[in-house]
Amino acid sequence: MKPVPDKPLRTGYTTGSCATAAAKLALQTLLIGQPPESVSIYLPAKQWAHFTPEFVEVNELSVKVGIKKDAGDDPDITHGAVICAEVSWTEEAGVQLDGGEGVGRATKPGLDVAPGEAAINPVPRRMMTEVVTELLNESGAGKGVRVIISIPGGEELAKKTLNARLGILGGLSILGTSGIVRPFSTSAYRASIVKAIEVAVASGCTHVAATTGGRSEKYAMTQLPDLPEEAFIEMGDFVGFTLKHCKRLGIQKVTLAGMPGKFSKVAQGVMMVHSKSAPVDMDFLAGMAEEAGAAPEEIEEVRGANTATHAAELMADYPAFFALFCRSCSVNAVREVRGGMHVDTLLFAMKGQLLGKGEYSE
16 A cells, blocks of 8 residues: 655744734734734745734733734644734834743843843844834834733743753743744754754853753763753754754864664764664674674674664673764764864663763864
């Protein structure tokens, strides 16, 4: 039976687009006294987007509008969140933009906004300012407005993101460069890795720990208690990408932390460790078992193992196997960036036991 082709994935809109639409509709209501049924904005992606408000709240001195975020088929933590904008008049000309409930605030250098500012990134900030300024100019109102962006429940949602690690506290970020969320985009994850490295550098780190996920990060923290929190980078499957950006940004030492499944690929020289990127080479692992002094029958057991984790379990009594494993990871990592960096590798079992470590530099 032939596989059924995947349906095209549905795109969605960024928090920045939703905030801009909410701000525009709120100001339109403030100007004409009655809320429009919908609002359209022109996105940086050079296309129009149309939004219907979740609610419009008209107060004596302000108007508040909420737009429910539709992230399309992207597994976005903010999908379904209501992005709100409250607009009120000011005597001063121009646009005053700030974050309210559920919008984080920057506390560390190296981010796209300065410490102390609301976490409204430059493109959404520009989108909102331009849309509101254009409406004000057309109306001839002769005064300015204050725009407060908020996300009910945003502080709780932010606990499921890397915001606190990056130094964005109290809520979510208002993000987006194109205005559109493209489903399952690796570009967003890659961008977050680069940003995390930039924050580490801005915090004075020359040594970072790059981990494949939350569990390996937790285990690495127990082994590296002297490293500050911002030095821990969740690289996911993007080992080579992370290493290259670490070198580019001046990091001198990288500790790789992970488990046998993904790191067996790094030991082979594969720097993209997604399950579909390359198979685990059991002959390679069997060769290391032989070098570590395993008996012939044990070597064959490794060769026939179901997974790299299974192979690691079979080699539990051979510390030399894990030393070779980790050194091979470190050697390949340094060669991936063509030298000029020190890399050490920490290999953990699923429950946190340190199986081995190894280092290399050139």
